[in-house]
Amino acid sequence: MIRTLHRWPGLLALALVTILSLSGAALSVFPAVERITAPQVETGLTVATLAERIQVVYPGVEQIRRSPSGRITAYWFDQGAPGAAVIDPATGAGVASADPNQALRWLTNFHRSLFLGDGGRIAMAAGAAAMLVLSLSGAMLVVRRAGGWRHWFASLRGPFTGRLHVEIARIAVIGLVLSSTTALWMTASTFDLLPDGGVLPVAPAEVSGETGFAPGRMPTLRRTPVAELRELSFPYPGDATDVFTLKTDRGTGYLDQGDGALLAWADLTGWERVSETIYMLHTGQGAATLGLVLGLMALGVPAMGATGVLVWLAGRPGRPRIRGNQPAGRAETILLVGSEGGSTWGFAATLHAALTKAGQSVHVGPMSGFGPERYTNARRIILLAATYGDGAAPASAKGFLDRLNATDRAPDIPLAVLGFGDRSFPAYCAFAKSVATAAEAKGWPELLPLDTIDRQSPQDFARWGGALGDALWIELELTHQPVQPQNDHADPRLAPRLRRRGAGPDRHPPLRVSPRLARATAARGRVRTVPDG
Numbered sequence: 001m002i003r004t005l006h007r008w009p010g011l012l013a014l015a016l017v018t019i020l021s022l023s024g025a026a027l028s029v030f031p032a033v034e035r036i037t038a039p040q041v042e043t044g045l046t047v048a049t050l051a052e053r054i055q056v057v058y059p060g061v062e063q064i065r066r067s068p069s070g071r072i073t074a075y076w077f078d079q080g081a082p083g084a085a086v087i088d089p090a091t092g093a094g095v096a097s098a099d100p101n102q103a104l105r106w107l108t109n110f111h112r113s114l115f116l117g118d119g120g121r122i123a124m125a126a127g128a129a130a131m132l133v134l135s136l137s138g139a140m141l142v143v144r145r146a147g148g149w150r151h152w153f154a155s156l157r158g159p160f161t162g163r164l165h166v167e168i169a170r171i172a173v174i175g176l177v178l179s180s181t182t183a184l185w186m187t188a189s190t191f192d193l194l195p196d197g198g199v200l201p202v203a204p205a206e207v208s209g210e211t212g213f214a215p216g217r218m219p220t221l222r223r224t225p226v227a228e229l230r231e232l233s234f235p236y237p238g239d240a241t242d243v244f245t246l247k248t249d250r251g252t253g254y255l256d257q258g259d260g261a262l263l264a265w266a267d268l269t270g271w272e273r274v275s276e277t278i279y280m281l282h283t284g285q286g287a288a289t290l291g292l293v294l295g296l297m298a299l300g301v302p303a304m305g306a307t308g309v310l311v312w313l314a315g316r317p318g319r320p321r322i323r324g325n326q327p328a329g330r331a332e333t334i335l336l337v338g339s340e341g342g343s344t345w346g347f348a349a350t351l352h353a354a355l356t357k358a359g360q361s362v363h364v365g366p367m368s369g370f371g372p373e374r375y376t377n378a379r380r381i382i383l384l385a386a387t388y389g390d391g392a393a394p395a396s397a398k399g400f401l402d403r404l405n406a407t408d409r410a411p412d413i414p415l416a417v418l419g420f421g422d423r424s425f426p427a428y429c430a431f432a433k434s435v436a437t438a439a440e441a442k443g444w445p446e447l448l449p450l451d452t453i454d455r456q457s458p459q460d461f462a463r464w465g466g467a468l469g470d471a472l473w474i475e476l477e478l479t480h481q482p483v484q485p486q487n488d489h490a491d492p493r494l495a496p497r498l499r500r501r502g503a504g505p506d507r508h509p510p511l512r513v514s515p516r517l518a519r520a521t522a523a524r525g526r527v528r529t530v531p532d533g
C-alpha cells in the first residue's frame with residue numbers, strides 16, 4: 001500500500017516535481033546573494049536616523065522599504081519625476097539600481113505558475129502535494145527498510161540504485177516536507193482560503209493639521225530599530241490631513257506629520273505571523289542560509305526521480321508468467337510467494353514447473369492473497385517467503401500474518417515454509433521464521449520443517465526440492481537458474497558474493513540432485529551436488 005502510494009505519484013508527477021525542485025533550488029540562491037550584496041546597517045540604527053539621512057539626500061522621498069535580506073530601497077519624486085535606488089544606510093545615498101532582477105522575476109513566475117495564471121498555480125500546488133505524499137510515504141519506506149526510526153541513518157545493503165535512492169531520501173526528506181507543506185500553505189493564502197489578510201489600524205478621526213515635523217525627531221521612529229522596519233510611507237506633500245504610515249515586524253501604525261504623535265496602531269494577527277514565518281521558510285527571504293540548505297535538498301529530487309525509475313524498472317520483470325497456473329480451488333498444491341525484489345517468483349516458477357511435470361496441479365499466487373476457504377482441493381500449502389528490511393514482510397506477503405493470526409484455526413492442509421534471505425543481514429529469514437512460528441502456534445500441520453535459502457542459492461533450493469520430493473513420494477528435480485537482478489551488477493558488494501557462491505547462470509550449469517542424496521545431505525545440513533547426467 002505505502003509502496004503503491006510512493007510509486008504512482010512519483011511516476012505520474014515526476015516532471016512536475018522535477019520542475020518545482022530545480023526552479024526552487026535556483027531561486028534559493030537569490031536571497032543569499034542579496035544578503036551578501038546589501039549594504040550593511042550599523043547596529044542600533046533607528047528608523048528616525050535612517051529617514052533623516054535619506055531625506056537629506058532625497059528631499060522628495062515618499063517611501064523607504066527594507067527587504068527581509070536587509071536591503072533598503074528608497075522611492076522619491078524629484079521635480080515631478082519618480083526615482084528609486086538601493087540605499088547605503090550609513091549615508092542615506094543611493095548605491096545601486098532598484099530595478100527588479102529580471103531573472104528572479106522570470107524564475108519566480110515560472111516556479112509559482114509556469115506562466116499559466118491560476119491554472120498553473122493549481123498545477124504547481126498539485127506538484128507540491130505529490131511531493132508531500134512522496135516524502136511521507138518515502139520516509140515510511142525508509143523506516144521499514146532500515147528497521148525502525150532509530151536506524152534511520154543505519155548503513156544500507158542491497159542493490160546500488162536502491163541504496164542511492166534511500167541515501168539521498170533520508171537526508172533530503174526533511175527539506176522536502178518543509179518546502180511542500182509551506183508551498184501548499186502559500187497557495188491557500190494566495191487563493192484567500194486562509195484568514196491571514198493584514199489588519200490595518202482604524203483611520204485617525206483627528207490629526208494636528210500641522211506639517212513639517214522632522215521624522216528624525218518622532219519618538220516612535222526613534223524607538224524603532226531599522227532591523228524591524230518593513231516600510232515607512234511619507235505623507236502626500238501639501239496634504240495636512242495625511243499621515244506617516246509605519247510598518248514593522250510587529251504591526252502597522254499612523255504618525256502625525258505635525259507633531260510625530262502615534263495616532264493609531266494595529267499588531268500583526270496570529271495568522272499573519274504564521275503566514276509570514278511560512279513565507280520566510282519557503283523562500284529563504286529573511287533566512288538565506290536555511291533557503292540555501294532547502295535548495296540543496298531540493299536538488300535531491302531529480303536524482304531520486306532517476307534512481308526511483310531505475311528501481312521501478314528493475315523490479316518490474318521480477319514476476320514471471322507462470323504457464324499452466326491452476327485456479328486456487330482446483331489445485332492440489334498451493335504455492336504462495338512472499339517477494340519484494342521478484343527473485344522468489346523465479347524459484348516459484350521453477351517449483352511450479354517441476355511439480356506440474358510430476359503430475360501435480362499447482363496454483364501459484366502471492367502470500368498477500370492467502371485465502372484458505374478457496375483451497376477446496378488442496379493437499380498441501382507451500383510458502384516461499386523472502387525477508388525485507390529488518391525482518392519485515394516483503395511486499396507480496398503484506399497482511400499474511402495478520403490474516404493468519406485472525407483465523408480461529410489454521411487450515412487442515414499440511415504446510416511447508418521455505419525462507420529466502422541473506423545471512424549477512426542480522427535478521428536472517430526472520431519473516432519466514434515468524435510465519436513458521438505463527439503457523440505452529442495455530443496448530444497448522446507440518447509437511448516439512450522450516451528451511452532456508454541463503455542468497456538465492458540454487459544448491460540450497462535443489463537440496464530442499466529433494467526433501468520435498470521425498471515427502472511427496474515423487475522424483476523432484478529443482479534445477480533453478482537464477483536471473484541476476486539487473487541492478488545487482490551495480491552493487492560492488494553483492495555481485496562478487498553471488499559469484500563466489502556460484503549464483504551466476506554462466507558460472508553454474510544446472511544442478512541435478514538425486515532425491516536419496518538430497519535426503520542424506522539435508523539430514524546432515526550441508527549441500528552436495530552431483531553433476532548433470
Ligand SMILES: Cc1cc2nc3c(=O)[nH]c(=O)nc-3n(C[C@H](O)[C@H](O)[C@H](O)COP(=O)(O)O)c2cc1C
Nearest residue numbers: 158339340341342343344387389391421422428429
Ligand atoms: C533492502 C534489503 C533488505 C533485506 N533484508 C533482509 C533481512 O532482514 N533478512 C534476510 O534474511 N534477508 C534480507 N534481504 C535479502 C532478501 O530477503 C533475499 O535477497 C531474497 O532472496 C530476496 O527475494 P526477493 O527478490 O523475492 O525479494 C534483504 C534484501 C534487500 C535488498
